[in-house]
Amino acid sequence: MKMNLLALSRSIHPKDNKNTVGMAAIPLTGFSKVTIPLNMQIGPGCEAIVAKGDQVEIGQPLGKPIGPWSVPVHASVSGQVASISEEILSDGSHAEYVTIIPDGLDTVSPLVKPPQIETKEDFIKAIRDSGLVGLGGAAFPTHVKLDPPADRPVDTLVVNAAECEPYITSDCLICNNGAPEVVEGILATCKWVGFDRVIIGIEDNKMESAKALKAAARAVKDDPRWPRDGISVKVLKTAYPTGAEKVLIRLLNGRIVPEGGLPCDIGVVVHNVSTLHFLARYLKTGMPLVTKVITLDGSAVATPGNFEVPMGAMIEEVIEKAGGTKTTPGKIIMGGPMMGIAVDDMTRPIVKHNNAILIFDEKEAELPEESACILCGRCIRACPMRLLPMSIDKAARGLDVKELNARHVQTCIECGSCSYVCPAKRYLVQNIRNGKALVEAAAASTEKGGKS
Ligand code: SF4
Ligand code: SF4
Known part of the structure; x- marks a missing residue:
């Protein structure tokens, strides 16, 4: 029996701890090595097209897709391929890693150039070639979302700017500083995919971002790519998990994703603001997804902040370059404290869908002891x-x-x-x-x- 998912508006109110809000993203460079997984997405990833000893340049593909959902993976530094190895990830799965020793020259590959787009097929191919996956944390391949099956036409683009997880402020930063690019990403998507309306959802603890997005949208309302029913910014009450895809859709336009279904089943596509921001930059420059803005915070972090880091940089080196820790780390989480994944090894790399590293001291990391359910409901x-x-x-x-x-x-x-x-x-x-x-x-x- 299919379940009727009514009233998806139940929520909780954890302390938001947005300590790094308003802090600009500081670029971190000079890493001793980067270790880039060939699978940083939902579905199968890539197979290596480089070999040990090869010289590579920034933006050069390291792996080619092995299935219709796969997206390529690119070098985030210039240097020499030191190894291609199989590693076991935190969740027990296996992945192939390409390790590059940087030469410090930051040479950009001549393959990096803006894509030529004349048709929807060109657009979808370009998005795929850029290596883009959902940057809000899900890592769903963007080209698949933008090309739903013919029997599931989509009319509404929902833009997720909610960022409801405590601590994380990287999306807020993108909205404050890059709202025109977010809107450009929206317009490009509307032009080639043909949405009737765009609804941007944001929580009321980010009013500066909401204002920036509204102003950026107003500034382009005469653009020929402007969707028929417009671009609206809806400010939602701060609550968790407002930014969960199915919850956000319900809150913004009342549609309910059926059990086991996808947003495209009800005519909706959801993209994170950072995904659209990257998309606009890629269409202009042709630089594929090789860096990520992350929030670094938590009780053990000496200098919390937002940082732009190359893909594949080791967590321990990121922390060291960002100012180190002020106490012994007890727990490291990739992502937010509610839905993030605990990291078992500080040499794990930064990956495409990683938007935060949180490090907590030993006291905060202590697991509470379970007791019997008291059926409180x-x-x-x-x-x-x-x-x-x-x-x-x-x-x-x-x-x-x-x-x-x-x-x-x-x-x-x-x-x-x-x-x-x-x-x-x-x-x-x-x-x-x-x-x-x-x-x-x-x-x-x-x-x-x-x-x-
Ligand atoms: S984790 Fe699952 S079961 Fe628990 S509140 Fe969230 S959706 Fe419900
Ligand atoms: S009903 Fe049981 S499991 Fe649910 S919150 Fe209460 S004690 Fe916890």
């Missing part, structure tokens, strides 16, 4: 997807695939709101993730059995 009231987190948790612990399916485990967006509010400190989201993996494994095994 707070997790239910906090869940934006109207799930029963404590029931899913129980089913996941009991390895009960049938019950997990009955409780719609795959509808969970892993926002962490249930864990945040639970007075018993139950490890809800961790168990829900395990439950999802169980359901996927059971489905894969059924499919395999059916084919044999």
